Amino acid sequence: MPRGRFFKSDSIGLFLAVAAAPANIVNGGDIEIPTDEPVSILHGEYQIETSNLESYRPTWASVWKINQHDLENRIFYVSTWPPKYCHAIYVCPITEQSYNQALNFKTTEEDMCEKEYVKFYPHAKKVVLKKLEDTEETEKFWMKNRLEFEIDNNRQSKLRVLEAEPETHSEFMEVSKKGSTFGFDLKGKELLILTNSRMCQINKIGGEFYPIFREGVKKNPDNYPKWFDDGSAWSKIFTPTDYLPPVKSGQTPKSIDLLxxxxxxxxxxxxxxxxxxSCEPVVGWRAGGRRKPxxxxxxxxxxxxxxxxxxxxxxxxxxxxxxxxxxxxxxxxxxxxxxxxxxxxxxxxxxxxxxxxxxxxxxxxxxxxxxxxxxxxxxxxxxxxxxxxxxxxxxxxxxxxxxxxxxxxxxxxxxxxxxxxxxxxxxxxxxxxxxxxxxxxxxxxxxxxxxxxxxxxxxxxxxxxx
Known part of the structure; x- marks a missing residue:
């Protein structure tokens, strides 16, 4: 089981912090995720394993690697969706760690997500940026639902940003051509991504991730939803998960036929x-890179x-x-x-x-x-x-x-x-x-x-x- 503990906080958002272990460790140090309130502060060690969107969801906190695919494409994206749930997303470059079943992911640095970060607020169209060597934050703007990071073979990255908030689509297209960026050194780094909601969908597109809470919910799975079948076997066992599916309301039945x-x-x-x-398009037209006239x-x-x-x-x-x-x-x-x-x-x-x-x-x-x-x-x-x-x-x-x-x-x-x-x-x-x-x-x-x-x-x- 992961080791660590959650602490309550009145602050908004999700922050990662480290504190000294209390003298009397509650529950033997095992994680107890609150089910009736937001998670605000977390610290300790966590047993994490690789996942993808087929088998799990990132939810509140997840770790993503910079992989060879990113370097070959010279760009990677961090997508956020849907707007209804994604109000604040923190992308924090942290020192890369080795972790497996014998080694836990450790929150060894105090305020490790407050030293260097991209804080993205989609509803405000704002990004707040800070590098290790900076003493002050820099505020920029971004209009899309995904962050775009250019990256070279030395893992020097540039986040695409806007200098001002455009008021129209034509203004957005115009300022986008100017190509403003904010640089990060990602050499020896991986990305810790935090969200305000377990229903906010985070995806560093094309990569696998390490969800912080996947193993943490298994000590007492009865407290968590068991709706997700990861396909590991044909059985009646579902994966307990801290992700809540945004199932649509059935209080008012579907009654308006738009067609x-x-x-x-x-x-x-x-x-x-x-x-x-034939039902299907012309044979080979997609595989051959052709579009049907x-x-x-x-x-x-x-x-x-x-x-x-x-x-x-x-x-x-x-x-x-x-x-x-x-x-x-x-x-x-x-x-x-x-x-x-x-x-x-x-x-x-x-x-x-x-x-x-x-x-x-x-x-x-x-x-x-x-x-x-x-x-x-x-x-x-x-x-x-x-x-x-x-x-x-x-x-x-x-x-x-x-x-x-x-x-x-x-x-x-x-x-x-x-x-x-x-x-x-x-x-x-x-x-x-x-x-x-x-x-x-x-x-x-x-x-x-x-x-x-x-x-x-x-x-x-x-x-x-x-």
Whole structure:
């Protein structure tokens, strides 16, 4: 178990500090995370292990390495999402440590996150900066939801900043061209990232992380949510986690159909002239780096329908229920999870649908009419949906892609997702291209651990609306 203790504080935010061990150590020195109040100060030693967004979440505090991938790309990003929960993020370069099952991560330096840092306040569009040699803070501005660090082979890094807060998008584009930066020496350093909320999603894109609290919650897991299936085995054991899924409110059912005009159209499964249309884009067009010409895209609302079944209920080793959608040039799309065919679409309950409006920057989950934010449309090229192996209505969604890794995640509930047979209808805007990938691998194809997809997807059937 990790060693350490939390202390209460009236100060705002999350700060890392070290203090002398009290004479009478409470609970033998083992961590006791408060469940009814924010964490304010932490110190001590922590047993940490590597994780990724597939198997855990960073939450309040996590350690991220500067890796070879960052040096080769000469840039890395620290993403924050969603705006609702991310009010303060501290990125603190600290002395790199060695830690494993025999060596703990140690908070050996007093106020180690107050010596050198980037303090990012997304709502205020402000960054507060300090280097080791500085005696005063420097205030700059930043408008995006991710911090951008340029870095060279000597690990000299420059954070992109703005000298003033632009009032319009055109002003932002203009000041961005000037290329203001603030330098950090990251040689022999790693990044300790702290957040104000366990629901604030932090991601140093393309890298793994070391969550401070993952092992700390396992002494008494009954006090913590057990909703997350990391896919390590087909069992009825979930991973206890301090991360709270922002499940959408079900107090007011989903009642407003933003795609109501489709019910006034005629759905048909007939051929288009003499053509037999395929669900998938032209073979090889993505792999070959080519984009499909606009005049070759289908200019009506189209549907790709899949029969999904679970032929077996006993699995050995890693097992998931999952599928990935690769999205290209898409204004909107709707997912309809149902036992019915498209001929019954006009009677489709909204509680069985998930609606994505990429250009407008939001999606509507099955639980309510609340719009949940999506980031920039250029990032929304991949969506992965995963459901736990045992009975659960919670769908875990990873989306966005940079450098071959997911950026964001969210969760929503959908009824009957655990049925052994259902139909998945992907309803797409005119010109929208979406391809299905149901391979059971992790986000990239480089994982050494093979896994099984418990869902079997039938051949896609193409239909459309007139």
């Amino acid at each position: 109501a005009y489709l019910k006034d159209k005629t759905w048909t499964d007939k051929k288009i002239g003499n053509l037999v249309k 606009a005049n070759a895209m289908f200019q009506k609302v189209s549907v790709g329908s899949y029969t999904v079944n679970m032929p077996n209920n006993q699995w050995a080793g890693k097992a998931f229920k999952r599928f990935t959608l690769n999205v290209e040039k898409c204004h909107w799309f709707r997912l309809w999870f149902t036992e019915k065919g498209m001929e019954d679409y006009k009677s489709a309950p909204l509680s069985e649908t998930v609606d994505f409006f990429l250009n407008e920057g939001f999606y509507i989950s099955p639980e309510s009419d609340e719009a949940h934010p999506l980031p920039g449309v250029n990032e929304l090229t991949k969506f992965t949906f995963r459901v736990a192996g045992i009975d659960s209505t919670l769908v875990d969604m990873l989306y966005g892609e940079t450098q071959g890794s997911p950026i964001y995640h969210d969760q929503f509930n959908i009824k009957d997702i655990q049925k052994t047979f259902f139909q998945l209808h992907i309803i797409k805007a005119p010109g929208c291209e979406i391809s299905m990938d149901s391979r059971p691998l992790l986000w990239t194809d480089h994982s050494t651990g093979r896994s099984v997809n418990m869902w079997n997807f039938g051949t896609c059937k193409f239909t459309h609306f007139e």
